[in-house]
Amino acid sequence: MTQEPPPTTVYLVDDETLIRAGFRAMLEQEGFQVIGESGDARQAIHAVKELRPDIVILDITMPGMSGIDAVAPIKQAAPRARILMASSHIGSQFLKQALQAGADGYVAKSSEPQELRLAIESILRGESYVSPKVASGLVGQIRGQGASAPGSSLDSLTAREREVFQLIAIGKANKEIAAELFLSLGTVKKHRENLQRKLDCHSAAELARLAIREGLLTL
Incomplete structure (x- = not known):
């Protein structure tokens, strides 16, 4: 009997509790395993070093350290983790900053669950992913x-x-x-x-x- 591969693990970083709950529900429905979450980017850096998730979903605008500023420290703490920015900001300047910081993908928070899955699968393959709502203007x-x-x-x-x-x-x-x-x-x-x-x-x-x-x- 063929053993199924372990589920992709995800760590959530967003300062809004309801947003994290929504992402968790969508991700678990799509078969991903949420292994932790935080509303603070600095806490997240320490957590991912211990948990070593496959994916970190990271908000941009948070109190204290912004998501963009957290990208490099997270990459250093968990080099194998892929970082997907999830934001309500769809302006190209935010995308530019995220990519330059080292993010692997960028998805709009208004995206459907199917797009979230597509984004995760894309960056796990080593591809980049940009939400069509953001990329259309580029x-x-x-x-x-x-x-x-x-x-x-x-x-x-x-x-x-x-x-x-x-x-x-x-x-x-x-x-x-x-x-x-x-x-x-x-x-x-x-x-x-x-x-x-x-x-x-x-x-x-x-x-x-x-x-x-x-x-x-x-x-």
Whole structure:
């Protein structure tokens, strides 16, 4: 008899008790295991060091330390944990700050439970995830920004790799990229591997942060 894999573990950080309760209910309904929660980012840093969750769902605006300021300490305390920002702020500036801080994904609090599951599954695969409510305004900003500065680390990319890179940066999954660029799924995966090798980025979140630094993603 095949043994089922253990459930994905989640730690919740939000200063609003009702919000945490809502997330817990949604996550447990989707089969995730909530192993702890906190209304304070500093407490959360100590907790995740002991609990080592797979996922940390982190609010942005909290008293004391903000969620964005907590990203790096949480990554240091639990290096294998993936961080999903969950916020009512859908402005691009908050997304930029979250990605630059090291977050792996960004989801709107108004999202449906199915989107929360999709976001978690995406970042567990090493992809980035940005809620469509946030990402919809970014696609047009990226289009037409194909040129990079002289001496850029993007100079070694082919035109097709650059297209794939831009779509990864706004949180598109491999299947979505394949459909948009009329490529096979295997070709997209190969482009992703080449991008990570050429740019020395080991996850989609790192690629997104590089896109911001290089000016391909202006928020």
